[in-house]
Amino acid sequence: MASVRLTGITKQYEGNPVLKGIDLDIADGEFVVLVGPSGCGKSTLLRIVAGLEDVGAGTVEIGGAVCNEVEPAKRGIAMVFQSYALYPHMTVAENMGFALKLAGVPRAEIEERVARAAEILQIGHLLARRPKALSGGQRQRVAIGRAIVRKPEVFLFDEPLSNLDAALRGQTRVELARLHADLKATMIYVTHDQVEAMTLGQKIVVLNGGIVEQVGTPIELYERPANMFVAGFLGSPRMNFLPGALAGEQDVVAHVRLSGGTQVDVAADASSAAPGGAVTLGVRPEHLRVLADGEGGGIPATIALVEYLGDSVIVHAQANGVPEMIAVKCRADDGAWHAGARVRLGFDPGHGHLFDADGAALPRVPQAR
Amino acid sequence: MNKRASLGWTVIGALAALLLAAMWVAPLLWAMSTALRPEHETVSAVFHWLPQEWTLDAFAKVLAAGNVGRWLFNSALVALLVTVVTMALSLMAAFAFSQLRFRGRTLVFALTMLAFLVPFEALLVPLFRMMNQLGLINSYAGIVLPQVVAPVVIYVFKQFFDAIPADFREAAVMDGAGPLRILWSVYLPVSGNIVWAMAIVTFIGAWNNFLWPFIIVTSNDMMTIPLGLTQTYDAFGVRYAQLMAAALLGALPVALAYVVFQRRVTHGFLAATGLKG
Numbered sequence: 043m044a045s046v047r048l049t050g051i052t053k054q055y056e057g058n059p060v061l062k063g064i065d066l067d068i069a070d071g072e073f074v075v076l077v078g079p080s081g082c083g084k085s086t087l088l089r090i091v092a093g094l095e096d097v098g099a100g101t102v103e104i105g106g107a108v109c110n111e112v113e114p115a116k117r118g119i120a121m122v123f124q125s126y127a128l129y130p131h132m133t134v135a136e137n138m139g140f141a142l143k144l145a146g147v148p149r150a151e152i153e154e155r156v157a158r159a160a161e162i163l164q165i166g167h168l169l170a171r172r173p174k175a176l177s178g179g180q181r182q183r184v185a186i187g188r189a190i191v192r193k194p195e196v197f198l199f200d201e202p203l204s205n206l207d208a209a210l211r212g213q214t215r216v217e218l219a220r221l222h223a224d225l226k227a228t229m230i231y232v233t234h235d236q237v238e239a240m241t242l243g244q245k246i247v248v249l250n251g252g253i254v255e256q257v258g259t260p261i262e263l264y265e266r267p268a269n270m271f272v273a274g275f276l277g278s279p280r281m282n283f284l285p286g287a288l289a290g291e292q293d294v295v296a297h298v299r300l301s302g303g304t305q306v307d308v309a310a311d312a313s314s315a316a317p318g319g320a321v322t323l324g325v326r327p328e329h330l331r332v333l334a335d336g337e338g339g340g341i342p343a344t345i346a347l348v349e350y351l352g353d354s355v356i357v358h359a360q361a362n363g364v365p366e367m368i369a370v371k372c373r374a375d376d377g378a379w380h381a382g383a384r385v386r387l388g389f390d391p392g393h394g395h396l397f398d399a400d401g402a403a404l405p406r407v408p409q410a411r
Numbered sequence: 412m413n414k415r416a417s418l419g420w421t422v423i424g425a426l427a428a429l430l431l432a433a434m435w436v437a438p439l440l441w442a443m444s445t446a447l448r449p450e451h452e453t454v455s456a457v458f459h460w461l462p463q464e465w466t467l468d469a470f471a472k473v474l475a476a477g478n479v480g481r482w483l484f485n486s487a488l489v490a491l492l493v494t495v496v497t498m499a500l501s502l503m504a505a506f507a508f509s510q511l512r513f514r515g516r517t518l519v520f521a522l523t524m525l526a527f528l529v530p531f532e533a534l535l536v537p538l539f540r541m542m543n544q545l546g547l548i549n550s551y552a553g554i555v556l557p558q559v560v561a562p563v564v565i566y567v568f569k570q571f572f573d574a575i576p577a578d579f580r581e582a583a584v585m586d587g588a589g590p591l592r593i594l595w596s597v598y599l600p601v602s603g604n605i606v607w608a609m610a611i612v613t614f615i616g617a618w619n620n621f622l623w624p625f626i627i628v629t630s631n632d633m634m635t636i637p638l639g640l641t642q643t644y645d646a647f648g649v650r651y652a653q654l655m656a657a658a659l660l661g662a663l664p665v666a667l668a669y670v671v672f673q674r675r676v677t678h679g680f681l682a683a684t685g686l687k688g
Binding site: 092113114116124125131140141 | 582586592597600601
């Protein structure tokens with residue numbers, strides 16, 4: 043296995059910058075997920091690592107060796123494509139052994155390696171079939187098997203689960219995580235699905251518009267997002283953003299006057315923000331709650347929509363001065379709400395996030411778990 | 412539309428199709444009928460669709476006299492060589508135009524397609540001079556080489572290759588395949604039906620080609636069957652039964668080939684059009 047280092051990676055398509063100076067270190071054996079919205083450059087970055095795209099500027103190092111001019115097949119990598127890209131005229135065994143055949147590996151060894159990979163992925167009974175006779179999940183496993191037999195230094199996955207239905211996606215996610223644990227391989231995984239990113243990645247790289255917004259573990263990105271983009275991208279329903287102004291601060295508590303007039307406290311260090319300056323309060327739906335009648339304070343709002351999800355309920359409420367509806371995630375047995383009801387929404391100051399006028403997160407005060 | 416009107420249109424359509432089929436097949440049937448009757452019946456004043464006396468005499472005389480066997484061999488060899496070389500060159504050219512990125516690609520492709528606009532007849536003199544300078548008059552190479560450039564075949568293959576997902580090529584690149592290997596191991600098998608269709612059409616065209624062999628060949632032993640038939644006419648005078656027998660013998664191999672490969676041709680054209688069929 044090998045580490046991967048990207049330094050100053052830049053790429054343009056017909057004058058339009060797609061990647062704007064990406065620096066990234068991936069340790070040996072690490073499972074790194076590149077996540078971001080469509081068009082952010084994550085697939086382009088993956089293809090540059092694979093050698094399928096030329097680098098505009100910067101260097102790609104795999105296992106300590108610069109690979110900019112090295113052919114894809116000689117970089118010690120294997121790739122699983124979004125469409126699986128299984129050769130339709132070849133059997134599963136032939137698909138999996140094609141790269142080894144091209145490399146001149148003896149037939150006996152090809153058969154042995156294919157059989158071993160097939161055993162790991164439980165597709166030994168499919169070796170004589172052609173891709174059109176396979177289900178989506180089976181094709182997915184064959185595509186992964188084709189990568190495994192090559193014993194690469196680095197595995198690359200380009201949105202491999204996007205063509206699967208929701209149930210199969212969940213199941214395959216677990217299998218991929220287990221595969222990583224078994225092989226202890228370096229894996230770079232591209233997805234636009236934040237659930238895949240959060241569940242699979244040891245490290246997540248959030249990309250937006252060709253730049254890296256933040257790199258960190260799933261917990262770091264979720265609890266300490268660097269800016270509003272990362273905060274809003276991870277988490278479902280997404281974080282609520284309430285515009286306001288900094289009314290003052292005391293110790294490590296910032297007082298924020300929201301646009302609707304309500305003043306709330308947030309456990310954040312706002313010393314770098316100008317008093318009275320525009321800030322944005324961020325609160326995740328699961329950290330908001332509908333206050334009971336006897337409780338004081340809170341943000342006044344009117345319930346617009348209630349979504350029942352079985353074990354939980356999403357209450358969408360409209361508050362003065364907040365352009366978008368606020369989502370509150372409650373347990374299904376927490377109460378009964380209906381559209382039109384006037385409520386007050388509260389949260390623990392330690393669960394609030396504060397963002398400055400540029401969208402950058404102000405330092406949060408660590409909370410005891 | 413009610414059922415009676417629909418039935419009426421179906422009957423009209425069927426009758427029209429039968430009429431067109433009859434017009435198309437009538438000359439062939441007449442040729443077969445002529446070849447199977449004695450020579451004196453072919454100039455009889457009384458018209459008979461079918462021979463009054465059935466005989467294979469015309470076929471026997473054609474095979475015994477003239478050089479039909481040699482001409483058939485020449486046609487088969489030339490058609491086969493033209494087909495194989497055309498397919499090889501067209502596939503490689505189409506793959507390059509479709510999948511490779513190189514400076515001037517668009518210009519070269521445009522020039523290749525422009526060649527399609529030039530009628531072959533306009534190239535007869537320069538081609539003849541070229542073959543003469545190369546010493547290829549009356550040679551298989553001289554007959555074959557000018558026929559292996561087929562812009563329309565390149566175009567058909569390129570369109571087909573364009574429709575093949577790029578992931579296949581990229582996966583093959585990741586597996587370590589070079590361009591020729593990708594063409595041979597991935598694109599060619601995937602394009603099987605369209606290649607068969609183009610190959611059969613090319614084979615038939617090369618087999619039936621009269622003009623270029625007529626220009627480049629002067630030796631009786633190097634003639635192809637369409638050219639040889641004109642010699643047959645001269646040699647036999649107005650021997651219609653033997654003329655039709657020779658023509659049928661010349662057309663028979665290609666007809667048989669088409670019958671054998673008809674399904675591949677149909678599938679190939681369907682694949683080219685994107686219809687499921």
